[in-house]
Amino acid sequence: MKLFECEGKKLFEKYDIAIANGWLWNEVSADAVYPLIAKSQVLTGGRGKAGAIVKVNDRSQLEQTVTTLLNKEVRGHKVSHVYLEEKIDYEKELYLAIIIDRNRKAPVLIASNKGGIDIENVPDQDLLTIPVNPLIGIQPFMMRKVAAFLKLESDKISAIISKIWNVFNGEKAELVEINPLFMKSNGELIAGDAKVILDSHEKRVSFPDFLPRASGGFEERCSKLGAVGVELDGDIVVITSGAGLGMATFDLVCSKNKTVRALVDLGGHVIHDIEAAEKLIEEVKKLNPKGIFFNFYFQVASCKVMATAIASKLGGGPFPVVVRMRGIEEAESATMLSQYSNIYSTQDLQTACEIITKELGGKTGVHHH
Incomplete structure (x- = not known):
């Protein structure tokens, strides 16, 4: 089961992964600091190319922007929800994910310093892929490897890798992907997007408030x-x-x-x-x-x-x-x-x-x- 970005971010919050302040379109806080980024919530990629992510400069533009986005389709998916988030000023865009590798039948940790673009388009030399034994989980040496590959301090990246692993493991996920993972000038890491696919066979207890799914996919x-x-x-x-x-x-x-x-x-x-x-x-x-x-x-x-x-x-x-x-x-x-x-x-x-x-x-x- 694919999650909308805003659902994935709710999960991230539960596991203490930093995200920008954000709201569904009908709940935007009066204290929101503009500009906001309005993001169409669809269960497919390619939102940026489809013009489905738009900057909102002030409150007066909010309603018009949301209305426009709710009338959009992305790759044949009708937009039924819009999520708005405060804009992050960042220095770097990274990529971090844990995914089930079908061939190995085991999780793989993937890291790249080329965040913010479709991972399919990242050259192999810019990707670090580490197979993970599901019984043992992520080991310290793996985190050191990622830190060295991304040229980052080990403690910050290690913390977020452990948290992603906790989401992956705790929620019985098939994919947990942060792309981009923003790095601010002070070194703080913030999840810019949340792509989460949960195993549909698992009984869900922990996360009852899924958004309604648009029919007609x-x-x-x-x-x-x-x-x-x-x-x-x-x-x-x-x-x-x-x-x-x-x-x-x-x-x-x-x-x-x-x-x-x-x-x-x-x-x-x-x-x-x-x-x-x-x-x-x-x-x-x-x-x-x-x-x-x-x-x-x-x-x-x-x-x-x-x-x-x-x-x-x-x-x-x-x-x-x-x-x-x-x-x-x-x-x-x-x-x-x-x-x-x-x-x-x-x-x-x-x-x-x-x-x-x-x-x-x-x-x-x-x-x-």
Whole structure:
């Protein structure tokens, strides 16, 4: 379960991690010190690029700014809450996170002095990654390593690392990320953002006051079209026929050091109905992926339905599309797709993987779930 930033910050407060003074839009204190930063609360990244984080210079601008933001969408997510925070004057932006590494099945501590940008875009030499034994937790030598890597005094960074670990452990999280972690000129560290994903299987006792979730996210819109969609944070959308094939394809894409933006299992209705297939592709395009990989095998349906939808909605588009299809009318479908320079069609999975490695954008690196 992803938390909104303001929920993550509430958790941070509980664990004594410093944050700026902040309020939900309908609770802004009369004593608030302007300028404030108005931040749209959505369960996806890319807020800055979408113009969903705005400076409010004085109280007179407050209402207008909030109204504008509440009418926005970020990557297909409707903004239903706005959080306002006092502006922090900082000297440096750092990055600190603990994330479950799916391959190692264990937590990893990640630190970088390149905070404030998408971690997927940070070059590997600027990232420090330390695997953590979940039974022993974070050790002093790890903190010293991070302090040396970030060129900071050990005690300040150690304190915040222990606190992040306490959030991660105490709240049964899959990800606790502070990006940016602001460092003020006096060396004080303040969490500029809070990205927290909690394990959905855990029974929640400690944190009852979650904000209402906006309906109509990507998952919900897919299910209306008869498909199953799961949104992640990477670059490439994987669309398959059948959940087993989906997971296998997902692992394959990750093994090529690519990250997945969403996973879609087509389901019966979509593969027989061109209009539904086109609508589904429209939903996928709202996620702004860097590429799409279709991997389907139809026993009964014709490949032509999907191929027609792919051609009409993605042909000649700005990003590469790899289509690996087997089934009825696969040859005609491949011919139809071959006229578009951004669509690569093949029957062979190995070839598809090679094309993905070569053509599909996105940095390799740690996968955010």
